[in-house]
Amino acid sequence: MVNNTTKQAIFKKTNAVVVGGAIVAGGTLLDDHFETLGTFVCNGATPVTVTDPNVTANSSIVVTLKTVGGTVSPSVPYIATITAGTGFTITGTASDTSTYNYRIIG
Numbered sequence: 001m002v003n004n005t006t007k008q009a010i011f012k013k014t015n016a017v018v019v020g021g022a023i024v025a026g027g028t029l030l031d032d033h034f035e036t037l038g039t040f041v042c043n044g045a046t047p048v049t050v051t052d053p054n055v056t057a058n059s060s061i062v063v064t065l066k067t068v069g070g071t072v073s074p075s076v077p078y079i080a081t082i083t084a085g086t087g088f089t090i091t092g093t094a095s096d097t098s099t100y101n102y103r104i105i106g
Helices: none
Strands: 005-013 016-019 022-025 033-041 048-051 060-067 078-083 087-091 099-105
């Protein structure tokens, strides 16, 4: 089931260099990637499909709770599938109707 998702922002990270543990501008390029932020709502029944074409096979996806709805489990939601160029699927607990933030890195 496709759920309502909201893409909030896309950031392109470039020209970042780590010097002594601090990130500074300029210098040798260490990373060139996108970060996408958005939200999704668990529906308390079936997995939620988050459509985001910025997902790659090497993406890391971070999920955090935004607004509690229903019963939140400490071990879910979790990412069940990732499809490069399309998005990912989130599986929640049976009675969770919370809103979550997500960030795609990579």
